[in-house]
Amino acid sequence: MRYGFTVKVIISLLILIFLTFGVGLYALITIRRTCAELYNEVDKAEKFILQENWIKAKEQSTLINNKWQKIRKEWAMLIDHREIDKMHESMMRMAAYIKLEEDDDALVECAVLKELIKHIADKDSPVIQNIF
């Protein structure tokens, strides 16, 4: 009887550990993966703008936008919606500047976007700075 109780409690604890840390880990991995993807794509767009290759930059902008629409849905369950809104605004601004071929503004927006992506990726990392 007593032994059965101990086993039950240990099993419940293991399920809870699996649930809390499992969900946390899933969120962390998903955010990191999607952030890396977005960062690389924005980086590519930045390079095309610097080369003034507007055709490639516009193609890249469309690609980023398509990816963003998918990632946005995934993020909605994991990240503060205000952060997502900020990213979305920046993303839209960057697309507009690329469309208008405004290299200075587009480059500034790329830099802002990269910083926002880095911030989101770092925000939930299990490091001392984030814990305290």
Added chain:
Amino acid sequence: MVTAIRTIILYALVIVVMRIMGKRQIGQLQPFELAIAIMISELAAVPMQDTGIPLINGMIPILTLLLAQITLSFLSIKSIKARSIISGKPRILINNGKINEHNLRLEMYTVNDLMEQLRIKDICNIEDVEYAILETNGQLSVLPKYSKSPVKAEDLKLPEKKQILPVDIIIDGKILYENLSQAGISIESLRNILRTKGINNISEVFFAGINSDGNFFAQTRDLPHGEGNN
């Protein structure tokens, strides 16, 4: 709409968590349990009203607290040493009618607090107290001196009377069949008992049960004239 759905989800989660944590959560809280209860209510309230925060950000901390609570409770059950560290130890505040100042100071309990607690327990003089123990949940247990203890049936040498477990049989016109069989009464005999009390229909009964003396008690629903049966 979204807020309402989120509220229902979080409310359900908090109810489940509080149920898993055990009945002690509602009544006598240990210090660590009180801390967890306060934190859970706060954690659930924030994502409830702020739709910008993902639901998961509210659910993970609640589940983590549940994890911590079960771990501490489990340790408390398994080890006496852990129990005394987590919940503390009961401390004697009055020993043989004399206040233990050292323990009073350790518990940051003032003489006024002590007197107040004694008065709540109908004791006005410290010298009437044999022992007063401050329990780990903050309640004061008082053992009065023998001469000041309430008289018991045993002291008066009254014949022993067996007390039985009171059972509710009908609530709001509905028979509780499990309790009925526990009391060893068939539906037919229940109807007969009710008939002797002038009740012909079970749906008329507001409450019926067997009290600790073994007597059947029944009360009908309020009639327009406020009549009832006993």
